[in-house]
Amino acid sequence: MNHDRSGAPEAAGETLSGAEIVVRLLERQGIRRVAGIPGGAILPFYDALSQSTRIEHILARHEQGGGFMAQGMARVTGEAAVCIATSGPGAANLLTAVADAKLDSIPLVAITGQVASSLIGTDAFQEVDTYGLSIPITKHNFLVGSARELLEVIPKAFSLAVSGRPGPVLVDIPKDVQNERIVVESWPAPGGRLAAPAPEPEPIAQAAALINAARRPVLYLGGGVIHSGASAEALRLAETAQLPTVMTLMALGAMPVDHPLSLGMLGMHAARCTNLVLEECDLLIAVGARFDDRATGKVAEFCPGAKIIHVDIDHSELDKIKTAHVGIRGDVAAVLERLLPQVEAAERADWHARVAELKAAYPLQMPGLDDPRSPYGLIRAVAEAVGDSATVATDVGQHQMWVAQAYPLRRPRQWLTSGGLGTMGFGLPTAIGAALAEPERTVVCFSGDGSILMNIQELATAAEEGVNVKVVLMNNATLGLVFQQQTLFYGKRIFSSKFKGVPDFVKVAEGFGWQTCDLDHADDPGAALRQALATPGPMLIHVGIDRHEQVLPMVAPGGANKNMIGD
Amino acid sequence: MNSIVKACKSDLAPTVLELDVNNHAGVMSHVVGLFSRRAYNVEGILCMPVGDGSRSRIWLLVKEDERLEQMVRQVEKLEDVLGVQRHGAAHEVFERLEEFFQ
Numbered sequence: 001m002n003h004d005r006s007g008a009p010e011a012a013g014e015t016l017s018g019a020e021i022v023v024r025l026l027e028r029q030g031i032r033r034v035a036g037i038p039g040g041a042i043l044p045f046y047d048a049l050s051q052s053t054r055i056e057h058i059l060a061r062h063e064q065g066g067g068f069m070a071q072g073m074a075r076v077t078g079e080a081a082v083c084i085a086t087s088g089p090g091a092a093n094l095l096t097a098v099a100d101a102k103l104d105s106i107p108l109v110a111i112t113g114q115v116a117s118s119l120i121g122t123d124a125f126q127e128v129d130t131y132g133l134s135i136p137i138t139k140h141n142f143l144v145g146s147a148r149e150l151l152e153v154i155p156k157a158f159s160l161a162v163s164g165r166p167g168p169v170l171v172d173i174p175k176d177v178q179n180e181r182i183v184v185e186s187w188p189a190p191g192g193r194l195a196a197p198a199p200e201p202e203p204i205a206q207a208a209a210l211i212n213a214a215r216r217p218v219l220y221l222g223g224g225v226i227h228s229g230a231s232a233e234a235l236r237l238a239e240t241a242q243l244p245t246v247m248t249l250m251a252l253g254a255m256p257v258d259h260p261l262s263l264g265m266l267g268m269h270a271a272r273c274t275n276l277v278l279e280e281c282d283l284l285i286a287v288g289a290r291f292d293d294r295a296t297g298k299v300a301e302f303c304p305g306a307k308i309i310h311v312d313i314d315h316s317e318l319d320k321i322k323t324a325h326v327g328i329r330g331d332v333a334a335v336l337e338r339l340l341p342q343v344e345a346a347e348r349a350d351w352h353a354r355v356a357e358l359k360a361a362y363p364l365q366m367p368g369l370d371d372p373r374s375p376y377g378l379i380r381a382v383a384e385a386v387g388d389s390a391t392v393a394t395d396v397g398q399h400q401m402w403v404a405q406a407y408p409l410r411r412p413r414q415w416l417t418s419g420g421l422g423t424m425g426f427g428l429p430t431a432i433g434a435a436l437a438e439p440e441r442t443v444v445c446f447s448g449d450g451s452i453l454m455n456i457q458e459l460a461t462a463a464e465e466g467v468n469v470k471v472v473l474m475n476n477a478t479l480g481l482v483f484q485q486q487t488l489f490y491g492k493r494i495f496s497s498k499f500k501g502v503p504d505f506v507k508v509a510e511g512f513g514w515q516t517c518d519l520d521h522a523d524d525p526g527a528a529l530r531q532a533l534a535t536p537g538p539m540l541i542h543v544g545i546d547r548h549e550q551v552l553p554m555v556a557p558g559g560a561n562k563n564m565i566g567d
Numbered sequence: 568m569n570s571i572v573k574a575c576k577s578d579l580a581p582t583v584l585e586l587d588v589n590n591h592a593g594v595m596s597h598v599v600g601l602f603s604r605r606a607y608n609v610e611g612i613l614c615m616p617v618g619d620g621s622r623s624r625i626w627l628l629v630k631e632d633e634r635l636e637q638m639v640r641q642v643e644k645l646e647d648v649l650g651v652q653r654h655g656a657a658h659e660v661f662e663r664l665e666e667f668f669q
Binding site: 131132135136139140141143160314315316319320 | 592593597600641643644645
């Protein structure tokens with residue numbers, strides 16, 4: 001039996017506004033927290049939301065911040081999360097967070113207010129074509145025509161967001177639809193995850209035969225393994241068939257990075273040995289990965305001698321970049337469950353000897369590991385202090401790649417990073433969302449001085465909510481990856497990447513009500529860092545970094561992965 | 568091959584796609600957007616409601632380059648697309664329109 005907000009049985013035939021219906025449907029959906037900003041065209045919804053005792057509203061300071069807070073909730077839980085914006089600038093501000101969710105397959109339901117139906121297309125105040133703008137960056141979108149339609153659209157939006165390959169769904173609701181009152185006789189079931197069709201048995205058998213016959217196989221895990229909750233199955237496959245395993249940026253945490261079979265991240269900033277092992281493999285088993293150019297380098301030279309097995313829930317990913325010898329369409333967990341019994345236990349002593357040789361000859365160089373004021377040393381010191389239970393978010397840039405290389409990620413959904421879109425400004429609001437969804441965890445957000453400024457207003461939201469977020473700000477007063485690329489590939493012509501004016505971030509954070517710790521002025525930076533990380537509530541930890549520090553090794557954009565710059 | 572089909576740019580073979588779709592204001596935009604944002608030209612397009620008007624059929628005339636299979640898979644993913652069929656250039660749907668494009 002369904003219950004209304006007071007806990008009493010629901011009366012049949014209630015008269016409700018469209019806004020009240022949306023709130024009720026969100027409550028029935030199990031949503032307990034939404035992030036957003038009110039404005040004219042979404043005010044009926046906010047008025048209805050104010051009466052909900054079940055849903056808490058997190059007031060973001062910019063709609064993009066609200067969108068990323070919802071992403072943080074979705075990324076740590078795997079469930080669809082909700083963000084809200086008004087029409088026009090509100091919706092436009094939200095779009096980057098929605099596009100980011102599309103590229104990383106994050107389930108998001110974005111609800112936007114729209115001008116009244118009678119005004120649509122008249123260039124009304126705060127009117128923008130939200131539906132049109134969101135088509136290419138959503139999995140699906142709706143422009144709702146009546147309050148009655150909401151009963152179908154809202155559950156469907158949730159179902160679409162989490163079913164199959166997850167993604168963002170946008171629901172644009174004109175103000176008159178929010179105000180329209182109708183009699184609701186019965187409520188639809190909440191929208192849930194629809195099971196993907198069972199995978200075909202033939203290609204799975206073919207894949208097992210290829211794995212059993214391979215001499216130098218490599219397992220290549222992508223974000224789909226995380227989304228599918230298939231980390232345990234992937235680990236079992238790797239261990240059974242003794243497969244050296246690489247992960248994409250999105251898959252970090254799927255296999256503990258210190259597992260003997262793990263070769264860490266592949267691609268542009270991989271350890272040399274990782275890319276060289278791929279160079280020699282005779283079978284590549286891609287699982288929930290999409291052959292992104294940052295992972296493959298020059299595609300024609302990626303795994304040149306390998307046959308390819310490709311498992312993906314999205315049919316359009318198969319054969320998109322690389323033609324697979326065996327393509328398997330299906331949910332990763334379901335496919336691996338069926339594949340595992342057909343895979344023979346193997347030793348592969350020769351292959352593992354060769355992998356060990358490459359690892360010894362071309363390991364990841366991490367200078368300064370014992371200095372908490374150097375990039376790698378700082379990252380390792382943070383990891384040691386907060387342990388495996390902490391969630392790790394990043395912004396985008398050099399700090400992100402250093403963390404991807406050096407942080408000992410050991411569990412799925414521990415790692416929140418903007419992979420596909422590479423959105424600077426992602427880190428802080430995503431960390432806030434993650435901390436709200438899982439208040440028992442410490443959330444560390446590594447950021448840079450360029451990235452933090454792109455959503456710095458959310459320091460206010462974090463302080464207001466008192467979230468347990470630790471921002472580790474690696475400040476080189478530079479757009480570091482741009483500086484690095486200009487140094488390496490543009491004849492050292494440094495342009496527009498060095499900041500001439502740099503804010504005092506410690507004072508800025510204090511002004512927002514944050515606690516701060518400046519490692520640059522600490523007598524014992526290691527102890528200061530540990531103390532700051534152990535202090536509850538929002539804390540900014542500031543560390544100056546030399547702008548000539550580079551993320552190495554590196555594959556030149558467009559180059560082949562075997563040709564890496566640096567050790 | 569009729570004059571409409573022959574007028575298509577490039578030497579690639581033309582092909583005809585038949586899409587059964589829901590009939591509402593955003594569907595055409597969803598479909599053609601998939602092509603336009605990949606710089607994949609749609610040479611011809613024809614759309615009319617079918618049955619009770621809740622659904623439409625869209626006919627697309629496109630060049631069969633190496634991306635066509637990927638395009639079809641992308642079209643199939645659209646929530647408002649209920650089915651996709653591929654026909655050869657010989658399909659008569661565009662041929663019958665010839666008199667309107669003299």
